Amino acid sequence: ASWxxxxxxxxxxxxxGDDHLLACxxxxxxWQLYATCYQxxxxxxxxxxxxxxxxRSLTAWLTxxxxxxxxxxxxxxxxxxxWKKQPLALKSExxxxxxxxxxxxxxxxxxxxxxxxxxxxxxxxxxxxxxxYKYAGMNTDSDDWHESKEIAKRxxxxxxxxxxxxxxxxxxxxxxxxxYIPPASQLPLEQLADLYCAxxxxxxxxxK
Numbered sequence: 773a774s775w776x777x778x779x780x781x782x783x784x785x786x787x788x789g790d791d792h793l794l795a796c797x798x799x800x801x802x803w804q805l806y807a808t809c810y811q812x813x814x815x816x817x818x819x820x821x822x823x824x825x826x827x828r829s830l831t832a833w834l835t836x837x838x839x840x841x842x843x844x845x846x847x848x849x850x851x852x853x854x855w856k857k858q859p860l861a862l863k864s865e866x867x868x869x870x871x872x873x874x875x876x877x878x879x880x881x882x883x884x885x886x887x888x889x890x891x892x893x894x895x896x897x898x899x900x901x902x903x904x905y906k907y908a909g910m911n912t913d914s915d916d917w918h919e920s921k922e923i924a925k926r927x928x929x930x931x932x933x934x935x936x937x938x939x940x941x942x943x944x945x946x947x948x949x950x951x952y953i954p955p956a957s958q959l960p961l962e963q964l965a966d967l968y969c970a971x972x973x974x975x976x977x978x979x980k
Contacts, residue, residue: 774855778853782821782862785851785864786819787810787812792810792811793810794808795808796838796844800876800879803883815846815848816835816844816846816847817849818848821852821853826902828850828852833971833974834882836875840874841872841876845869849864849866850864882967896963896964897939903927903930910968910972918961923961931953
């Protein structure tokens, strides 16, 4: 019954039919990036049916960037179900478009990050960026936030295996590659900001 309820809610929000389907492709740095979403009026539309997490928001934002990079200067609204609510509730987030040049620059940053991850252990975790953005004032305008005491504090919280809310303490990838917890001084703060600030600021404004 809950799945039927969820399907009904999503069907009301998401346009149906192939005539609303939009597929985009961009070639950057020898990479082929693909994205599929719906287009309804002057908005791109995406959805997912699972429990919502920030990484799903990031996926939707990257979908929008691929479209933006191709000159489709439209915002994207992501619809999803809040499974913790009874009755179930439909939630949405809207991301404002970037210019084609800005979107392309952001995609290049993510390609470079993926290359780093493929080459070896990386500390470019979204959870780390989220904590630093929220508590340490992470931004790309200056590096003053690098001196924030919150950086070491939040890093300890994120990597504490005894903390049930820790994002990395029980993370298999992290524990496989790091048999010790790297000090906060080794975190790539500038790259974390360059990679995630545009998304986190856009995400914060668009959530409903």
